[in-house]
Amino acid sequence: MKVFVTGLRGIPGVMGGVETHCEELLPRLARINPDIRIEVCCRAAYVDPALRSFRGVGLAPLYAPDTTSSEALVSTLIGVLHAWRRGAEALHIHAVGPALLAPLAKVLGMRVLLTHHGADYDRAKWGALARRMLVLGEKMGMRFADRIICVSPSLAQRMQQRYPFAAQKTVFIPNGVSPPDPPDRPAAEVLRELQLQPGRFVLCVARLVPEKGLDYLIEAFRRSGDERTLVIAGAGKKGDAFADRLLKEAAPDVRMLGMQTRSTLGVLYRNASLFVLPSFHEGLPIAALEALSCNCPVLLSDIQPNLDLDLPEQCYFPVGDVEELAARLGDHDPTREHAEADIPAILMGWDEVATLTASCYREMVPLQACATRLRNAG
Structure with missing residues (x-):
């Protein structure tokens, strides 16, 4: 079976939740299912x-315009055409914006799997026209995709209620979690190089974009009087005004580390006194899942x-509430009870996620249909 994947920026080592999802998932899909050949349409x-x-x-590195408004759509169009020319049986589209091209993929004879990573139209950065296009993308994806994966249970339930005609083909498969790569050198050496002390820093892992809430996290941290260091690991798009403004906040009490390797992130998760994620928008937060897998206490905004x-309950605070977040940070141990809590049932290994996703591929493209195509091609 030939499956092409589009809608993401690319892999490996590209910052973003969808990109991390694909970097973890797709190699496992290929390893567990040697009969499935996967190619990623990268920007x-x-x-x-x-x-x-x-x-x-x-x-496959393909052209994409360097503009926020049209990059995803144009690159997905090129990806759909590339997949069609290469004889794809299935197209795996990630996110609702790129799902605008689901009807075209169907017209060209491909089966379509959509992974819905969250309501992108709720992101603050989009204007009215972009939001309408994203909503339309969701509608097109739900209508024309043969299978739909939602990465959180509440998202799956909402999609089944909003689009009852698609309820039977919509399933919940969470983002997976796996322990970060083991460090290639002692953790103490990594921390020393980063000028950090074990248990003396608060960690956030996120892209430098408005919906992650990093600006009010920095403000709340400074209001809290916390004597620890706030460490933010993540990058923004080069030349982005919001990211540049955040980088200017760097100081001895706020460390901006940029994008880090998974082995370094593992050291940070295991040695942070607290992981904080103040997002206004998420799908199912991979960074929070990774922190939990490393037994790091977490403090998260109360978005669904x-x-x-x-x-x-003590692991959540009201989203956007600077005063409450400052108070919780000033408490120095707001999640003591969580340190002894059970690991959430929603945590699933990436191998299991890959197995469930492969089942969706096989439901869309039965083996008999693949064999027929191969005979015809011969």
């Missing part, structure tokens, strides 16, 4: 053009995708 500006495969997954983790 050329984000990936090494000389790298044409990653852990058994093909990579975070509530889907079903953590104790």
